[in-house]
Amino acid sequence: xxxxxxxxxxxxxxxxxxxxxxxxxxxxxxxxxxxxxxxxxxxxxxxxxxxxxxxxxxxxxxxxxxxxxxxxxxxxxxxxxxxxxxxxxxxxxxxxxxxxxxxxxxxxxx
Numbered sequence: 001x002x003x004x005x006x007x008x009x010x011x012x013x014x015x016x017x018x019x020x021x022x023x024x025x026x027x028x029x030x031x032x033x034x035x036x037x038x039x040x041x042x043x044x045x046x047x048x049x050x051x052x053x054x055x056x057x058x059x060x061x062x063x064x065x066x067x068x069x070x071x072x073x074x075x076x077x078x079x080x081x082x083x084x085x086x087x088x089x090x091x092x093x094x095x096x097x098x099x100x101x102x103x104x105x106x107x108x109x110x
Contacts, residue, residue: 021071022065022084023075023079023084025058025067026079027088028057028086029044029048030076031057031092032047032048032058034089039043039045041069041073041076042069043064044072045067045069045072048060048066049066049076049079
């Protein structure tokens with residue numbers, strides 16, 4: 001995923017113990033939540049449960065159980081306090097910059 005954050009993940013895992021959702025999946029779910037403007041965590045979990053492309057992005061099987069909202073919230077809060085979320089999104093932005101353009105694009109759908 002993002003090798004520069006691996007050491008930070010390892011430190012967080014050490015203090016957390018086993019979890020039903022990995023830190024990487026939490027961050028990927030946050031990308032989905034941001035990219036698809038899903039406002040509520042409850043709705044995000046529903047989307048992950050129902051949407052095959054969301055499941056694919058999170059490496060979840062079609063019949064694999066989706067974590068509950070409380071587990072997601074707990075790990076997300078740990079990421080926020082550890083400043084991992086901000087680093088993650090900064091890293092994603094840095095990797096995406098070569099693919100971005102500041103030119104406007106207009107399309108006529110007619």
